[in-house]
Amino acid sequence: MQAQKIRYKAVIFDLDGVLVHTDEYHYLAWKQLCDLRKIPFNRTVNDLLRGVSRKESLEIILSRAHVNLSEAEKESFLAEKNAVYRKFLEQMTPEDVGQKVRNTLRTLRERGKKLAVGSSSKNTKFILAQVGLEKFFDAVSDGTNITRTKPDPEVFLKAAQMLGVENGCCLVVEDAVSGVLAAEAAHMDCAAMGDAARHHRATYDIEHLSMLKDIVL
Ligand code: BG6
């Protein structure tokens, strides 16, 4: 997509894999539980889960592995996965967020931009508190206030609504292909990093969040 000359008023950040490295903890938790159940799981499958809700993620894992589970088995799988994942989260501290990330958020706020988180995770507020990032955000739209997961645009539309900013003046920052597609569906520009950047669907590809300082002026 061609970058347009937009004066962004707000930036909506994905959480896992963008603000914090919890995407690796999602991978480790799924891997541990799939290994226990002898269900094939690798990083390629893991990339398909980026931006996708916990429940949908399990459906993707099972369908890729051609495994059928009862509803009760799925429920206990999901509860165990979240318990393992939460153990990783409990170890997190403000040290888990680099100075460059904090400086970028501070600069954007100093420029008068509104900042929000737009994540499918139901652990969003817990993670933000663990790493001490809450104070940077005017709004948090997450897995607890949406009914449809990315690539549906709901999470970003709700974030823009909470901020009171028109969709076209928001920039989304994403590491998931599902998130880039969600931004597109919300008529928002998108800066992609990591896995999402490799798919070349976004308005901008960035290597690090600090590159936003040259985009959001
Ligand atoms: C997204 C992650 O941010 O949140 C997905 O990219 C994850 O991998 C989803 O499945 C749901 O997270 P949680 O914390 O509610 O299990």
Ligand code: MG
């Ligand atoms: Mg992500």
